[in-house]
Amino acid sequence: MTVETILPKRIVSGENSLTYLKSLKGKRASLIISGTFARVNSGVVDLVKKYFKEAGITWHIIYSQGQEPTLEYVKESAKKIQQFLPDTMVAIGGGSTMDSAKIMEVLYEYPDISDDDLFKRFNLPSIRNKIKTFVAIPTTSGTGSEATPYNVVLVKTDNPDVPLIKNSVVDYQTIPDVIILDPVFTVSMPAAITASTGMDALVHAIEAYISKKPKNIFSDLYALEAIKLIFDYLPKAYREGKDLMARANMQYAATMAGIAIAQRGTGLAHGTGQQLGPFFGIRHGLSVSIVLQPVLKYNMPVRKKEYLEIAHYIGISEENEEKTIKRFLKKLSELMKSIDFPSTIQDIGIEKEEYLKNLDMMSKNAMENGATFTNPRTPTIEEIKEIFLSLF
Ligand SMILES: [Fe+2]
Known part of the structure; x- marks a missing residue:
């Protein structure tokens, strides 16, 4: 090809x-x-x-x-x-x-x-x-x-x-x-923006790496290195904004992740998360990152190999494949906790009632979103709703 x-x-x-x-x-x-x-x-x-x-x-x-x-x-x-x-x-x-x-x-x-x-x-x-x-x-x-x-x-x-x-x-x-x-x-960037934009870059790198589009060795190397740099430097850039080395490495990571999505696109975290922008005014980085974990779980059946490759690249190797992937997902959750990242819609100020009222429309829009087409699994509308509903 x-x-x-x-x-x-x-x-x-x-x-x-x-x-x-x-x-x-x-x-x-x-x-x-x-x-x-x-x-x-x-x-x-x-x-x-x-x-x-x-x-x-x-x-x-x-x-x-x-x-x-x-x-x-x-x-x-x-x-x-x-x-x-x-x-x-x-x-x-x-x-x-x-x-x-x-x-x-x-x-x-x-x-x-x-x-x-x-x-x-x-x-x-x-x-x-x-x-x-x-x-x-x-x-x-x-x-x-x-x-x-x-x-x-x-x-x-x-x-x-x-x-x-x-x-x-x-x-x-x-x-x-x-x-x-x-x-x-980037040294003057507030901590909350450092966290949400840094996570956006991580979502780019992961979604590009597991995309439905054809494998691309150049893009994939940028994606893997971006993921590694973000795990290594985002917590420091968040806590010590004046640290030039952390800031510089986050800049490299974001541009590398950009290069990766330029070739292979994003996925369902963008397809679903982006709906929180027009409906609830949630910033892009925050909206796509809050759905990252449920989307990774959803894509797991078809992308175990890629999750393992990512885990190995960032230095995780347990006694078997299942444990290695589990450790990788745990490390992601720990990274998000270390930068005080929200995990529920309540954490980002969305009321449950309002959210449920818009669920059908958000799910329909997510289904039609271009990013959803490059996701490795093609979701049904019910599966998209489940992802949205997992954010309580
Ligand atoms: Fe993005």
Whole structure:
């Protein structure tokens, strides 16, 4: 079987890797930056501006929208970009900022593209014509958006009960040219965000590794190493946010996990968990990680071999296969406890009654979610409901 692997072109990592900006060749840059990050890290933003100056680049700034961007907002921002006529884009922020900047580029290249064409998966017209270099600088270690073709955006609906739904602009062309992983960008991340984004990266790595898509040795190596790094460094990054080594290793893990899902996709933890976002406003990382354990149990009958491989890679080996897998699942549960991760819907502030009221709709949406299609087992609607119901 032929398997294609698509990797980012350039990853610049380690302390002071931000200085790479000085070597940019462009003349005009759109800087799309998370407002929350900029407020807390004005010194780092000043450094970005300093390096732009040294590179002879003029810039304008677009602050990205809070949690998840709406298509309306992305379109408005793209209009500002069209007026500025940049040849370079630099996105600084978490997954939402990164996703919006990547969609803004498409709209900058094709201002009149229809929504239908924009959302045709892996079918965008040729981009990176006006933008010569796209630089991504993640400020969280989770989504891996800097290395993936997936870009989530909220789109208005006619349904007053669910006014916004998630849709994705998906194309490998949107993967940035340069990823800068400088730990200075993640040291100020609050502990709770460190935990939820770090767990999101772990879910990516595991789901990519056990995906229904064809095995891919390149992707699988990234996935295994990401899993190992997260087990080794997430507790420290959570407890000691200023520890640069823990932060740097979590950055590597998140980008590696992003590379893995770029090849093999995610699975049922994303298919089900993501429903908690639109229905209850739960953040992405939290929502997909809270269902990880029940989804792993559900997939066990068809992925024992892969669970064993993961267990061995992170140094677990008991007297037989069953015990080794059991120990791996226990270690996962211990990891989540060590970062105070919630395990029930009550822990994340969802009322049981409200949850049950939306169960049918959430299950239907989960069944139709693209991530569910790459899960190694194809669930029935009843099995999806059972997974949701296991979260009490
Ligand atoms: Fe995710």
